[in-house]
Amino acid sequence: MSRILIVEDERKIARFLELELQHEGYEVDTAGDGRTGLEKALSWKPDLMILDLMLPELSGIEVCRRLRHESDLPIIMLTAKDDVSDKVMGLDMGADDYMTKPFAIEELLARIRVGLKKHRATAAPASSVITAGKLALDPAKYAVTMDGQPIALTKKEFDLLKYLMEHRGQAVTRDALLSDVWGYDYAGDTNVVDVYIRYLRHKIDEPYGLKTIHTIRAVGYMFSYE
Ligand code: CA
Numbered sequence: 001m002s003r004i005l006i007v008e009d010e011r012k013i014a015r016f017l018e019l020e021l022q023h024e025g026y027e028v029d030t031a032g033d034g035r036t037g038l039e040k041a042l043s044w045k046p047d048l049m050i051l052d053l054m055l056p057e058l059s060g061i062e063v064c065r066r067l068r069h070e071s072d073l074p075i076i077m078l079t080a081k082d083d084v085s086d087k088v089m090g091l092d093m094g095a096d097d098y099m100t101k102p103f104a105i106e107e108l109l110a111r112i113r114v115g116l117k118k119h120r121a122t123a124a125p126a127s128s129v130i131t132a133g134k135l136a137l138d139p140a141k142y143a144v145t146m147d148g149q150p151i152a153l154t155k156k157e158f159d160l161l162k163y164l165m166e167h168r169g170q171a172v173t174r175d176a177l178l179s180d181v182w183g184y185d186y187a188g189d190t191n192v193v194d195v196y197i198r199y200l201r202h203k204i205d206e207p208y209g210l211k212t213i214h215t216i217r218a219v220g221y222m223f224s225y226e
């Protein structure tokens with residue numbers, strides 16, 4: 001039975017979600033503030049977390065950021081506002097998905113199923129370390145090193161680099177990156193890919209005088225390590 005943690009300070013919403021999820025057969029726990037939510041996420045070890053953005057004690061963004069240092073637990077963020085910067089910030093901090101309140105419970109349930117399935121799919125095989133020159137990426141440990149020195153990446157940066165390294169020497173389109181790395185439709189907005197490519201270059205290439213992530217004009221990007 002999958003465990004779901006609900007972190008939401010609005011009691012009515014938390015209770016409603018708890019009942020709906022229990023009805024679906026999930027084991028459910030709740031937390032009413034960010035600090036308790038973070039503690040429960042680490043101690044109770046849920047399979048997925050539903051995380052409200054506006055929380056007392058610690059904001060949802062902060063919970064996400066801290067949790068990502070220790071766990072790749074799937075996170076579905078709840079946001080009260082239809083605010084793009086909040087969503088981008090949440091996704092940036094490692095949330096996997098988001099829903100804007102008010103939402104239809106059926107849609108949330110569908111996204112929970114997707115989140116759980118994706119997590120199982122990525123967690124299942126202990127994939128081996130991918131290397132390119134001095135760069136090494138370990139999917140099992142979520143770790144990247146350059147010449148043995150760790151490089152801190154966010155979850156999305158990690159996923160993006162992993163995808164690029166797995167497709168080494170192949171041009172990959174922005175659309176392919178969006179659907180395979182982000183996993184859902186950004187309503188055609190591929191700018192987020194360019195933004196993350198910039199982050200990656202800043203961490204992987206620039207400090208080491210390397211050029212591993214190449215822009216392929218009118219197509220997308222390609223990873224190669226000469
Ligand atoms: Ca709230």
